[in-house]
Amino acid sequence: xxxxxxxxxxxxxxxxxxxxxxxxxxxxxxxxxxxxxxxxxxxxxxxxxxxxxxxxxxxxxxxxxxxxxxxxxxxxxxxxxxxxxxxxxxxxxxxxxxxxxxxxxxxxxxxxxxxxxxxxxxxxxxxxxxxxxxxxxxxxxxxxxxxxxxxxxxxxxxxxxxxxxxxxxxxxxxxxxxxxxxxxxxxxxxxxxxxxxxxxxxxxxxxxxxxxxxxxxxxxxxxxxxxxxxxxxxxxxxxxxxxxxxxxxxxxxxxxxxxxxxxxxxxxxxxxxxxxxxxxxxxxxxxxxxxxxxxxxxxxxxxxxxxxxxxxxxxxxxxxxxxxxxxxxxxxxxxxxxx
Amino acid sequence: xxxxxxxxxxxxxxxxxxxxxxxxxxxxxxxxxxxxxxxxxxxxxxxxxxxxxxxxxxxxxxxxxxxxxxxxxxxxxxxxxxxxxxxxxxxxxxxxxxxxxxxxxxxxxxxxxxxxxxxxxxxxxxxxxxxxxxxxxxxxxxxxxxxxxxxxxxxxxxxxxxxxxxxxxxxxxxxxxxxxxxxxxxxxxxxxxxxxxxxxxxxxxxxxxxxxxxxxxxxxxxxxxxxxxxxxxxxxxxxxxxxxxxxxxxxxxxxxxxxxxxxxxxxxxxxxxxxxxxxxxxxxxxxxxxxxxxxxxxxxxxxxxxxxxxxxxxxxxxxxxxxxxxxxxxxxxxxxxxx
DNA sequence: CTGAAAGCGCTAACAA
DNA sequence: TTGTTAGCGCTTTCAG
Numbered sequence: 001x002x003x004x005x006x007x008x009x010x011x012x013x014x015x016x017x018x019x020x021x022x023x024x025x026x027x028x029x030x031x032x033x034x035x036x037x038x039x040x041x042x043x044x045x046x047x048x049x050x051x052x053x054x055x056x057x058x059x060x061x062x063x064x065x066x067x068x069x070x071x072x073x074x075x076x077x078x079x080x081x082x083x084x085x086x087x088x089x090x091x092x093x094x095x096x097x098x099x100x101x102x103x104x105x106x107x108x109x110x111x112x113x114x115x116x117x118x119x120x121x122x123x124x125x126x127x128x129x130x131x132x133x134x135x136x137x138x139x140x141x142x143x144x145x146x147x148x149x150x151x152x153x154x155x156x157x158x159x160x161x162x163x164x165x166x167x168x169x170x171x172x173x174x175x176x177x178x179x180x181x182x183x184x185x186x187x188x189x190x191x192x193x194x195x196x197x198x199x200x201x202x203x204x205x206x207x208x209x210x211x212x213x214x215x216x217x218x219x220x221x222x223x224x225x226x227x228x229x230x231x232x233x234x235x236x237x238x239x240x241x242x243x244x245x246x247x248x249x250x251x252x253x254x255x256x257x258x259x260x261x262x263x264x265x266x267x268x269x270x271x272x273x274x275x276x277x278x279x280x281x282x283x284x285x286x287x288x289x290x291x292x293x294x295x296x297x298x299x300x301x302x303x304x305x306x307x308x309x310x311x312x313x314x315x316x317x318x319x320x321x322x323x324x325x326x327x328x329x330x331x332x333x334x335x336x337x338x339x
Numbered sequence: 340x341x342x343x344x345x346x347x348x349x350x351x352x353x354x355x356x357x358x359x360x361x362x363x364x365x366x367x368x369x370x371x372x373x374x375x376x377x378x379x380x381x382x383x384x385x386x387x388x389x390x391x392x393x394x395x396x397x398x399x400x401x402x403x404x405x406x407x408x409x410x411x412x413x414x415x416x417x418x419x420x421x422x423x424x425x426x427x428x429x430x431x432x433x434x435x436x437x438x439x440x441x442x443x444x445x446x447x448x449x450x451x452x453x454x455x456x457x458x459x460x461x462x463x464x465x466x467x468x469x470x471x472x473x474x475x476x477x478x479x480x481x482x483x484x485x486x487x488x489x490x491x492x493x494x495x496x497x498x499x500x501x502x503x504x505x506x507x508x509x510x511x512x513x514x515x516x517x518x519x520x521x522x523x524x525x526x527x528x529x530x531x532x533x534x535x536x537x538x539x540x541x542x543x544x545x546x547x548x549x550x551x552x553x554x555x556x557x558x559x560x561x562x563x564x565x566x567x568x569x570x571x572x573x574x575x576x577x578x579x580x581x582x583x584x585x586x587x588x589x590x591x592x593x594x595x596x597x598x599x600x601x602x603x604x605x606x607x608x609x610x611x612x613x614x615x616x617x618x619x620x621x622x623x624x625x626x627x628x629x630x631x632x633x634x635x636x637x638x639x640x641x642x643x644x645x646x647x648x649x650x651x652x653x654x655x656x657x658x659x660x661x662x663x664x665x666x667x668x669x670x671x672x673x674x675x676x677x678x
Numbered sequence: 679c680t681g682a683a684a685g686c687g688c689t690a691a692c693a694a
Numbered sequence: 695t696t697g698t699t700a701g702c703g704c705t706t707t708c709a710g
Contacts, residue, residue, distance in 0.1 A: 016680070016682080028679070032679085046452070046456045048459065048703050049458055050392050050393045050398070051702070051704040052704055053686095053704090056704085059389070064438075069426055079419070080418070083408075084410050097438040098438070099437070118386060120389050281620075281621065282624050342688085352697085354687090354688080354697090355696075355698080355699095356697075359696090387686090390687035392702095394688055395702090396702080
């Protein structure tokens with residue numbers, strides 16, 4: 001609890017000098033600096049960042065606005081892994097993270113701007129937010145530096161990081177086509193997710209390039225949920241029994257789809273090939289293991305933090321970063337024997 | 340960016356009045372209060388929490404010191420789920436969370452006290468820390484309110500939340516004994532974990548009560564790691580082929596143990612029963628699915644936050660909270676056919 | 679190279 | 695019921 005005032009007194013100098021000495025200014029006599037440092041250590045001094053921030057108008061903190069910070073996230077771990085990436089990067093660069101959770105009612109009452117202004121965060125990383133979330137408008141209108149995960153908005157103070165979802169989806173579907181599948185269904189997430197639009201586009205593109213018909217009715221939404229996907233997949237397979245392969249916009253939904261297939265007596269991959277997206281942990285432990293499009297969630301977080309800090313420090317080139325995907329072939333996809 | 344000064348000017352009152360009006364003090368004329376509130380809204384005012392904290396000496400923030408905030412944690416999700424619990428509780432009670440990460444080199448240089456004092460957190464929750472971690476001594480010596488996850492330390496300002504690990508382990512081993520197993524091995528975590536000591540004790544107790552011999556050589560450490568457990572389990576099974584069941588101090592290690600068994604041509608559960616601890620997501624997706632002791636990690640987090648806030652607000656009764664476990668029977672354990 | 683003084687935005691005695 | 699004043703711990707002109 002020692003303050004620079006205490007140090008000043010003990011060292012027989014003024015607070016100004018203490019401040020300068022401790023902050024490494026050059027215009028301080030080395031002897032006085034040593035003396036001051038010694039006293040500081042002796043008094044077990046640590047600077048009061050609140051006071052400093054108040055005058056400097058910089059807090060060296062990044063706000064984290066996570067919309068999906070719920071226990072359900074435990075299954076795909078998206079939130080956690082992104083958080084790890086952000087945390088590592090921020091730590092390396094001397095920023096601390098402050099967590100805002102938007103899901104509690106209390107905080108629903110506060111606007112995005114209020115949240116940020118009150119805590120005086122230097123910038124914000126937003127994750128798990130839907131395209132129709134009211135916060136999103138605020139982000140655009142406000143001039144608080146912000147990086148969005150998986151939502152493509154760019155401005156002077158706003159950037160984003162995402163995966164190449166279109167390309168990833170395309171790869172997955174091309175893989176299925178390569179296996180001889182011609183009737184390929186898709187379980188998508190939901191309309192409010194940008195990534196869903198992209199993955200749908202990739203699906204469509206792959207079909208198109210292979211001269212296969214894109215059929216509206218072969219695509220259904222599974223809300224990124226295992227159980228909902230199970231329901232939707234069952235229905236889809238019933239309506240269109242010719243489908244021999246399904247591309248799911250998430251691994252969790254792929255798992256649900258496999259369950260649906262099992263429920264109808266269809267073996268995966270013998271009777272139905274299923275490809276997922278994400279490469280979550282479960283993908284390599286489930287049976288069958290999941291063929292999927294891997295996206296590096298940790299990297300998404302890490303790059304988000306890099307980008308935000310660049311914006312904060314005025315040295316950001318591009319305000320967008322798109323990461324690559326990887327096709328991981330496992331057991332859930334196989335040659336189409338009906339072909 | 341409006342301040343109370345601005346409001347004061349616009350409303351034709353003093354800053355004191357503004358402060359009191361906005362903070363709901365009773366000694367303010369309702370008319371002036373309304374006027375002030377109107378002006379505040381008009382100017383889009385939000386209070387500067389830094390300034391407030393500086394004078395109030397309360398920040399309404401909880402520091403989170405997590406030692407295992409790495410991507411590896413993704414497999415068991417312990418960290419994430421605890422975090423969710425803390426986050427929810429803190430949010431409900433108007434506290435924000437600030438994340439300190441101890442794993443980066445930069446921050447290694449700072450002591451626990453420095454970290455906390457600089458950011459002026461009201462209290463701290465510590466998780467994933469080992470019993471021989473230097474931070475732990477600091478916690479005890481410092482008088483910053485703190486709640487530890489899974490480390491039993493109590494003092495005026497320190498409390499802890501944990502699972503009844505002894506009882507949990509005992510239940511698991513009793514289950515194995517009930518299935519007719521007599522030679523039961525254990526893969527423990529490591530010596531620096533309090534939970535490991537407790538789980539060992541539970542294992543020992545169960546054997547004792549069943550009048551079975553506790554043999555030192557039947558217990559090995561698997562470092563809470565799947566691969567290390569695999570190695571250790573293989574060795575254990577080789578050294579003592581009479582073992583028909585193994586209790587693992589974590590599900591991840593149980594998974595490793597099952598792999599080890601498979602590598603030796605032993606089927607689980609036919610030739611070897613394996614029980615885990617935690618009930619992670621994987622436990623219900625792996626094949627075979629895992630019999631395990633469930634502990635509620637979200638609840639651990641939630642209770643930690645409750646306890647800390649109670650301590651902060653001076654209304655904590657007990658400074659410890661021990662949660663119950665649940666035996667979940669699945670496929671990895673079965674009757675001992677050699678009996 | 680060093681110090682005095684002002685001020686960041688807020689709260690809190692103390693008077694009026 | 696309201697205003698005056700001081701001060702939280704720090705940085706930063708501006709003088710010396």
